[in-house]
Amino acid sequence: MATTMVDAKEQARKPEQRIRISPSAAIWLAVAGVLLLARVISAGFWDMAHLLNVTRQASSLAIATVGQTFVILTGGLDLSNGMVITLVDVVAATILDGKDDLLVPVIFLCLSIGVLVGLVNGLLVTKLKVPPLVGTLGMFGILKGIAYVYTGGSPKGYIPPSLTFVGSGFVGPIPTQVFFGVGFTILGIIVLRKTSFGRYLYAVGGNPTASRLSGVRTDRVITMAYVSSSLLAAIAGLVLAGYIGVGSLSLGDGYNLNSISAAVVGGTAFSGGVGTIVGSAGGSLFLALVISLLRFLGLPYSNQLMVQGAILALATYAHARAQR
Amino acid sequence: MSETTIAAGTQPRARPKGNIFLRIGPVYYALVTILAIGTISQPTFLTLRSVRNILVSATPWSIATIGQTVVILTAGIDLSVGPVISMTNVIAADLMKKYPEQAILIILLCLAAGLMVGIVNGLAVAYLRLNPFIITLATGTAVQGLALEIMYQPSGMVTSGFRQVSRGTLGPIPYAVGYLLILYLVGSYILKRTPYGLSIYAVGGNETSARLSGIRTKRILLSVYAISGLLATCAGLFIASRIGSGDPLVGEPYALDSITAAVLGGASLFGGVGDLWGGLAGALIIAILSTLLNMNNINPFYQWIIKGAILIGALAIDFFRKGGRQ
DSSP states (O other): OHHHHHHHHHHHHTTSOOOOOOHHHHHHHHHHHHHHHHHHHOGGGGOHHHHHHHHHHHHHHHHHHHHHHHHHHTTOOOSSHHHHHHHHHHHHHHHHTTOSTTHHHHHHHHHHHHHHHHHHHHHHHHTSOOOHHHHHHHHHHHHHHHHHHHHTTSOOOBOOHHHHHHHHOEETTEEHHHHHHHHHHHHHHHHHHHSHHHHHHHHHHHOHHHHHHTTOOHHHHHHHHHHHHHHHHHHHHHHHHHHHOBOOTTTTTTHHHHHHHHHHHTTOOTTSSOOOHHHHHHHHHHHHHHHHHHHHTTOOHHHHHHHHHHHHHHHHHHHHHHHO | OHHHHHHHHTOTTSOOOSOHHHHSOHHHHHHHHHHHHHHHHOTTTTSHHHHHHHHHHHHHHHHHHHHHHHHHHTTOOOTTHHHHHHHHHHHHHHHHHHOGGGHHHHHHHHHHHHHHHHHHHHHHHHTSOOOHHHHHHHHHHHHHHHHHHHOSSSBOOOOHHHHHHHHOEETTEEHHHHHHHHHHHHHHHHHHHSHHHHHHHHHHHOHHHHHHTTOOHHHHHHHHHHHHHHHHHHHHHHHHHHHSSBOTTTTTTHHHHHHHHHHHTTOOTTSSOOOHHHHHHHHHHHHHHHHHHHHTTOOTTHHHHHHHHHHHHHHHHHHHHTTSOO
16 A cells, blocks of 8 residues: 555656656766866866876776776675785785796786686675675785785885886887776676676566576676676776786785775766666776865875765665666 | 465475485585594694683674674675674774863764674665666765775774773673674674564565565565674674774775675575574684794685685585485
8 A cells, every 4th residue: 555655656756757868878978077176276277297197097997997897787895806806916016025036927817817817706696695795805804815925915016127018118108007097998898788798687686586597697797797807906906016016915805895985986886787887997097086075175095085985875766766 | 376385485494304414514524524633733722711712702703604604594695794803803993092081972973883894785676676786885885985085004992991892891701602602692682583584584585575475574674684784883893992002994805705604604695594503603713823823833814725625515505415406
């Protein structure tokens, strides 16, 4: 009785059409808004080198967020991706130690670490029915332990020039990292839009039972999503390693929650089945832009965190309202 | 159809049938195993002094785990537990240094602050229908910012009277054991024997049928986040009393560790399944683990690997025990 009344109310409310903007368009509008706001506050923010630096900061996050988006689309989440970044960095720094000799095998090793971690995450979720939050949280702990035990708690070694070029070099005026960020974003868009894997990701997240019954190998699709996430985290880790140039046990801290934030701010529904890479890339850029603006204004880290929390809350609320 | 779901949801006392070994959760086996390893490897492990230390160091985990378990029972999650602990810790240490004679007032202020964070979470989850993971991540991030705003580096000092909260003993027994006993006994009684507690299980088991059977589900949801915020504050106050000063990052491990403890203890992230005692066993395992590695001179970094493996292992074993079905 009560529910029918509520339904009727909602029905009645529907005709007053709101202007519909897709979440991925909304986030890019927000990016433009912040840019305009920054211009009004201070002309200095619109310095080309500074803006390119912001896109560089967004790039590594965007790479990790592509993978995180794949996983969230299936209705899961990946808390272990930040630790993959850290592990890849300390492994590369320790083995290479500033020399390019073993570059190719070490890159291969790092990418293999990513694939292996993703495979285990995926199998835990699909075959042992471990909830994604718990499985990838456990993996987070295991990887953190491995990184600390491997380095004895004090990482040594340096990243060689070739990777440093990727992480902190420039091609013309543009930071090399940006090419990687944009490249993997485009790759992510193509995978989601043009491949059957991409369509299955939406199907599995939207309705797992229906997609299984219609012949989608759901377990395989979900496992592949986790493998993509860890592999992209490994790539982001190599790029970031090139940026800081040394082994660091805190390099990947926060990337798990930040990549989830970026995806959600960009319109990816946490319940699965809804989201785009265009939106996620916008989310990454938006977060990097806001943090950079706050820093530019001289606000301390504590205020950045408060604003970040507020943005996440408001974005979730806005997307939830838009969907109703 | 929906009636059977309600019935199942409101009868957490019903004992599962079958083998007694299957009825006991894996967390208790893990606890016994870890105690056995401790006793065999270290003759001093089961002395009164060491048991006392372990119990006192496990107290903040155990308190935070109660709140987390109650939230998980409703199929939610609370990531703001850690930041609330940090915030409480720095408010207490900062204000007690400035106004040492106002300790009681400061404690009340901390409780109000933690309760408020919980209520914000609860309102967002219950009334705005926002995802608990995302919204508590958002409030947690903001509260962590607030904690760093109050105190950027470890400083401050609590009053000597307040230090007795964690240090005091009644004969050989630390007060902390008393807190745990009271919280767990009262908490378990409320959860399993009162209409309110049964409603929590019902909401977690099937929110729609709980609502249709007359339970005010929104209020229940709001209340569990408020409880979690309040208990996180208690944990933060205990930590402040124990370390004697403020540290804006002291709560960092608690969000994930309290989830680990609750899940180890048999709480299902899908809601409606679990109890407090399992969570206590899980929290004790986490506390004993680091003590044990220290005593045996094992690289403390292994604790993360072991914690992760226990977490995944417990759920995997549970899966196989149930015959490979979910």
